[in-house]
Amino acid sequence: MLKNSAASFLDKASNWITGFLTSMLTVLSSIGTVGIYTVVTILATYFICADRIYILDQIEHHFPKEWVKKISKNIRKITKLLGGYLKAQVILIVINFILVLIRIICF
Numbered sequence: 001m002l003k004n005s006a007a008s009f010l011d012k013a014s015n016w017i018t019g020f021l022t023s024m025l026t027v028l029s030s031i032g033t034v035g036i037y038t039v040v041t042i043l044a045t046y047f048i049c050a051d052r053i054y055i056l057d058q059i060e061h062h063f064p065k066e067w068v069k070k071i072s073k074n075i076r077k078i079t080k081l082l083g084g085y086l087k088a089q090v091i092l093i094v095i096n097f098i099l100v101l102i103r104i105i106c107f
Contacts, residue, residue, distance in 0.1 A: 048055070060068050 059071075063071075
């Protein structure tokens with residue numbers, strides 16, 4: 001009985017260690033991928049911001065004036081709506097945080 005218990009314990013420990021090491025290897029290998037994506041995103045954002053004036057000039061040059069006016073008007077509207085949406089989300093998050101904090105403190 002002791003031999004069976006020891007064998008069962010060692011088998012479970014071996015399975016747990018194998019699973020743990022496999023998951024750690026997966027996490028470590030994904031760090032490189034996340035790093036590459038982050039660096040590429042930051043570089044792309046920088047270059048787009050650096051060439052913003054050139055890009056806008058090309059858009060104005062290749063599209064009719066009416067389209068450019070409509071596009072700029074719509075971009076301003078979208079920016080305003082997105083700002084309002086983000087403000088509402090922040091308010092909801094703060095309210096939920098306060099409610100959870102009160103519940104944790106009182107109970």
